[in-house]
Amino acid sequence: MKTKLQLIIMIVTLLALGFGTTLYKVKVLGFSFSPDKEETVWTVESTIDFEADGGPVKVSLNMPDNSAGLAVTEAHKETSGYTFSRNVKGKERRGTWISKEDKNGPQRIYYRVNIYRRHSSPTVTSGSAPALPELSQPFTEAYLAAADTLLEESRESAEDAAQTSTNLINNLNDPEKNEAAALLLKMPRESGGYLSLAQDLLTKSQIPSRISKGLLLDKNNKKKKLTSYIEVFDGKKWLLINPKTAQIEDPDAFLLWQQNHESLLEVEGGSNSKVRFSSITTKILANQAAIKSGHQQSSWLIDFSIYSLPLSSQNTFRLLLLIPFGALIVVILRNLVGIQTAGTFMPILIALAFLQTKLIVGLILFITVVGVGLLMRSYLSHLNLLLVPRISAVLVFVITIYLAISVIGVKMGSELGLNVTFFPMIIISWSIERMCVLWEEEGGKDALIQGSGSLFTASLIYLLMINDFVGNMIYAFPELLLVLLALILMIGTYSGYRLSELRRFEPMGRE
Amino acid sequence: MLITSPGRLRKRGIVGMNKRNVVYIGQNNKRKFYPRVDDKLITKILAEEAGIAVPRLIGVARYQRHTKQLAEFLAQEKAFVIKPSKGSGGKGILVIVGRDGNDYLKPSGSRVNDQALRRHVSDILSGLFSLGGRPDVAMIEELVNFSDVFEGFSFEGVPDIRIIVYKGYPVMAMTRLSTRESDGKANLHQGAVGVGIDIGSGKALNAVQHGQPVEIHPDTGRNLNELEVPDWPVFLDLGARSYEMSELGYLGADVVLDKFKGPLILELNARPGLAIQVANNHGLESRVARIEEEIRTCQRNPSERVAFSMQHFAS
Incomplete structure (x- = not known):
C-alpha cells in the first residue's frame, strides 16, 4: 500500500507540475494553444540628432520602462563611434553613449526597442498606497x-x-x-x-x-x-x-x-539636440513573442528550456518530443486494448520511417520487405544456425531486399522505392527473426496477428506524429511530457481488463 | 454476442492480463527467484533437495568437451531425455526411448547415431534453443514412463497437469490435450483442448476448444467427462510444496504421471497463463481472495493447504 500511495503522490505531482506550468505559460507568459495565433510587436525607434561642439560627447537618454502590460527588449543600441552603457539610478533607467573620440558636426544616434505585449494580469499593488506627491506650489x-x-x-x-x-x-x-x-x-x-x-x-x-x-x-x-x-x-x-x-x-x-520629472535627453558637448520617435508594428506568432518577452524577463522557464537551444537542435527535439507520444500509444494499445506487436517499441521506429515515406508507400514497402524477408528467413530455419549468425544473415537479406526494391523501382521509373532506406534495418531484421520464430512456434496466425498489430500501432503513431496540433503543443509546452509520464504511470498500475479480454473471455460472461 | 462487459467478468471473478501482471505476479513473484523456475537445472536441484518428486537427473553437459564423453556416460542408460536447461516452448528436447547397437532410438522409431547426439548437445550448449541465444547447459534426465490412464484423451503425446498454486495453496488445475489441429502441441490457442480439473476430486469439470465447450475429443472421440486424475492429492501436494521451494507466490506447476514413480514435477512456471479460467469456467479472483483471507489468520504446512484447497475449491 505504501508504494501505491507513493505512486499516487507522484502522479498527482506530475499532473500538477505539467498542467501548472502549461497554465502559467499561457496565462502569464502569453503562450497560446493555437500555434497560428499572432501577436503585434512594436518596434519603436528613437533618433537623436545634435550638433557636436568638437570635443568629447556624452549623450544620455531616458529609456522606456517595462510595464505590467508591456515587455521591452533592446533591439539596437550600438552606434559606431560611441560606447553604450546602461545605468540605473533609483527608478530611472538611462542609456548613455560616450564618444570614443572628439566629435564635430551633426551627429545621429539610433536607439531601437521591440515591445511585446505581456500577459500577466495587471499588477495589483496591495497594502499601502503610494505617497501623495508634494504640492508644486501652495494655493493662495x-x-x-x-x-x-x-x-x-x-x-x-x-x-x-x-x-x-x-x-x-x-x-x-x-x-x-x-x-x-x-x-x-x-x-x-x-x-x-x-x-x-x-x-x-x-x-x-x-x-x-x-x-x-x-x-x-x-x-x-x-x-x-x-x-x-x-x-x-x-x-x-x-x-x-x-x-x-x-x-x-x-x-x-x-x-x-x-x-514625473526625469529628463528625457541630456547632451554634453553638443547643442541643438532633439529626439524623434517612430514606430512600426509587425505581426509575429504569439508563441514566438512569448518566448522573446520571456527571455527578456529572464524567466527561468524560458531560459532553461528548449528555446535556449540552437534552432537546428530545436527542430531535432521537436521530433524527439513526439516519441513519448508514440510510447503512450504503444502502452495504451498493449495494456488497455490488448493489441500484440512484434517488439515493444518497434512500431515507434516504423512510424518514424513512415514520416519520411508517407503512410501508404511506407505500408507497402514495409509489407514487401518483411514478407520477402520472412520467406528468406524461413529457409535459414533448416540450417540450424546459431542466433547471432542467423540475425546477421537476415540483416544481409534485408539490405539486399532494400537494394532490389530501389533498383527495380528506379528501372520502372519510380523513385518511391528509394524510400525503403528510411526503415531501420536492424529493427526490421529483428522483427523478421521474431515473427519467423513465432510462426514456427505458434503458427502463422499468431505471426500475422502480431505483424498487423505492429503496423496498426505504427500507423496510429504516425497519424499522431504528423498532427500539427500535437506537434505544436508539445513544442510549445514540453512540460506536457510530465502529464504524459503521469498517464503512463497510471496505465502501468491499471489492473482492469483489456479490451481484447472482453472478447477472449466472452464465453465466461455468459449466464 | 462477440464481446462481454467488464462488469460480467468482474462478477465472475475473471482475472485479466493486467491484473495478473500487476497484482499476482508483480506483488508475489520476486524477480530474484525467477531463475529457480526459468532454469530447469536449478529447479531440479532445488526439488531434489526439497524431496519433491521429479524425473531423475542423469547428468549435465556444461562444456563442449563433455560432448565427447557422452557415449561413455550414457552407456548404461536405455531411455533418457536431453533438454536445454533454459529452453522455451519445448524446443531442443530430444527423447531417446531405446538402443539399437550403437544407435539411439527416437519415439518415432528413427535412429540417432552417436555423432548426431553429440551435435545436438553441442547445439544446446551454444544457445541454439535458449531465449536470446545465450549459452546454455544440456540436462540429461531419465525418461518418464507415462502412465496409460490418459490413453485416448490426447491426439499425440501424453498430457501433463497444470496446477496454479497461489501462496502455496492449489487454486485451479487443468490439462491440455493436443489435437490434430494443434499439430500435436498442447497449445490452447492453436486448437488444443483445455480440460478444467476439479481441485476437490481430480475429475474433469469442463472442456473447451477455442474457448467453446466441447464434450468429446475431436480426434480420438473420447468422452472428456471420463477423464480422472488418479492419486489426485499427491498431485496437489507436489504443487503446494513447490511454493516453499521456489518462493514464488503465483506459480504454475506442470505435473506428469509416471507409471512406477507416480506424479512428478516436470517444470514450474512463474507466469502461468489465464486460459485455465476458461477451461474451468471459473475465475481465479474469488479463490485467491479466499486464500488471502485464510493466510491472515493462520500458517499451514503443505498437506494442510492441500486439504484446505480440496475442501474449499471443490466444485
Whole structure:
C-alpha cells in the first residue's frame, strides 16, 4: 500500500507540475494553444540628432520602462563611434553613449526597442498606497477657494477616485463652463503649467498621482511624439488618464518613457539636440513573442528550456518530443486494448520511417520487405544456425531486399522505392527473426496477428506524429511530457481488463 | 454476442492480463527467484533437495568437451531425455526411448547415431534453443514412463497437469490435450483442448476448444467427462510444496504421471497463463481472495493447504 500511495503522490505531482506550468505559460507568459495565433510587436525607434561642439560627447537618454502590460527588449543600441552603457539610478533607467573620440558636426544616434505585449494580469499593488506627491506650489487664498469649489464639483457625482479624477480633468478642460477652473488656470505657476496644476489638485483631494510621458502604441507612425499622461492611483492600481480627453487609456498600449520629472535627453558637448520617435508594428506568432518577452524577463522557464537551444537542435527535439507520444500509444494499445506487436517499441521506429515515406508507400514497402524477408528467413530455419549468425544473415537479406526494391523501382521509373532506406534495418531484421520464430512456434496466425498489430500501432503513431496540433503543443509546452509520464504511470498500475479480454473471455460472461 | 462487459467478468471473478501482471505476479513473484523456475537445472536441484518428486537427473553437459564423453556416460542408460536447461516452448528436447547397437532410438522409431547426439548437445550448449541465444547447459534426465490412464484423451503425446498454486495453496488445475489441429502441441490457442480439473476430486469439470465447450475429443472421440486424475492429492501436494521451494507466490506447476514413480514435477512456471479460467469456467479472483483471507489468520504446512484447497475449491 505504501508504494501505491507513493505512486499516487507522484502522479498527482506530475499532473500538477505539467498542467501548472502549461497554465502559467499561457496565462502569464502569453503562450497560446493555437500555434497560428499572432501577436503585434512594436518596434519603436528613437533618433537623436545634435550638433557636436568638437570635443568629447556624452549623450544620455531616458529609456522606456517595462510595464505590467508591456515587455521591452533592446533591439539596437550600438552606434559606431560611441560606447553604450546602461545605468540605473533609483527608478530611472538611462542609456548613455560616450564618444570614443572628439566629435564635430551633426551627429545621429539610433536607439531601437521591440515591445511585446505581456500577459500577466495587471499588477495589483496591495497594502499601502503610494505617497501623495508634494504640492508644486501652495494655493493662495482666492485660488484655494476656487480649488475647493472645483474639487467639490468634481467629487459630487463621482463614486471613486477614478471618476473624481476624470471629472476634475474634464472641468479643467472646459474653463468656459466652469469659473473655478478658469480662475485656477489663470493662476501664475512657477513650472509645469496645466499638468502640474492637475496633479496639485489631485493631491489636494488625496488622490496619489504622477505624470508620465510616453508613446501610445496604436498604429504605424513615422513621427511620434512623447505625450504626457496623468496616472492616478485609485486605491488598487494606477490608471492612465489622457489629459486632453479625460479618458482612461489602456495601459497595455502605453510605452512609458519618462516618469514625473526625469529628463528625457541630456547632451554634453553638443547643442541643438532633439529626439524623434517612430514606430512600426509587425505581426509575429504569439508563441514566438512569448518566448522573446520571456527571455527578456529572464524567466527561468524560458531560459532553461528548449528555446535556449540552437534552432537546428530545436527542430531535432521537436521530433524527439513526439516519441513519448508514440510510447503512450504503444502502452495504451498493449495494456488497455490488448493489441500484440512484434517488439515493444518497434512500431515507434516504423512510424518514424513512415514520416519520411508517407503512410501508404511506407505500408507497402514495409509489407514487401518483411514478407520477402520472412520467406528468406524461413529457409535459414533448416540450417540450424546459431542466433547471432542467423540475425546477421537476415540483416544481409534485408539490405539486399532494400537494394532490389530501389533498383527495380528506379528501372520502372519510380523513385518511391528509394524510400525503403528510411526503415531501420536492424529493427526490421529483428522483427523478421521474431515473427519467423513465432510462426514456427505458434503458427502463422499468431505471426500475422502480431505483424498487423505492429503496423496498426505504427500507423496510429504516425497519424499522431504528423498532427500539427500535437506537434505544436508539445513544442510549445514540453512540460506536457510530465502529464504524459503521469498517464503512463497510471496505465502501468491499471489492473482492469483489456479490451481484447472482453472478447477472449466472452464465453465466461455468459449466464 | 462477440464481446462481454467488464462488469460480467468482474462478477465472475475473471482475472485479466493486467491484473495478473500487476497484482499476482508483480506483488508475489520476486524477480530474484525467477531463475529457480526459468532454469530447469536449478529447479531440479532445488526439488531434489526439497524431496519433491521429479524425473531423475542423469547428468549435465556444461562444456563442449563433455560432448565427447557422452557415449561413455550414457552407456548404461536405455531411455533418457536431453533438454536445454533454459529452453522455451519445448524446443531442443530430444527423447531417446531405446538402443539399437550403437544407435539411439527416437519415439518415432528413427535412429540417432552417436555423432548426431553429440551435435545436438553441442547445439544446446551454444544457445541454439535458449531465449536470446545465450549459452546454455544440456540436462540429461531419465525418461518418464507415462502412465496409460490418459490413453485416448490426447491426439499425440501424453498430457501433463497444470496446477496454479497461489501462496502455496492449489487454486485451479487443468490439462491440455493436443489435437490434430494443434499439430500435436498442447497449445490452447492453436486448437488444443483445455480440460478444467476439479481441485476437490481430480475429475474433469469442463472442456473447451477455442474457448467453446466441447464434450468429446475431436480426434480420438473420447468422452472428456471420463477423464480422472488418479492419486489426485499427491498431485496437489507436489504443487503446494513447490511454493516453499521456489518462493514464488503465483506459480504454475506442470505435473506428469509416471507409471512406477507416480506424479512428478516436470517444470514450474512463474507466469502461468489465464486460459485455465476458461477451461474451468471459473475465475481465479474469488479463490485467491479466499486464500488471502485464510493466510491472515493462520500458517499451514503443505498437506494442510492441500486439504484446505480440496475442501474449499471443490466444485
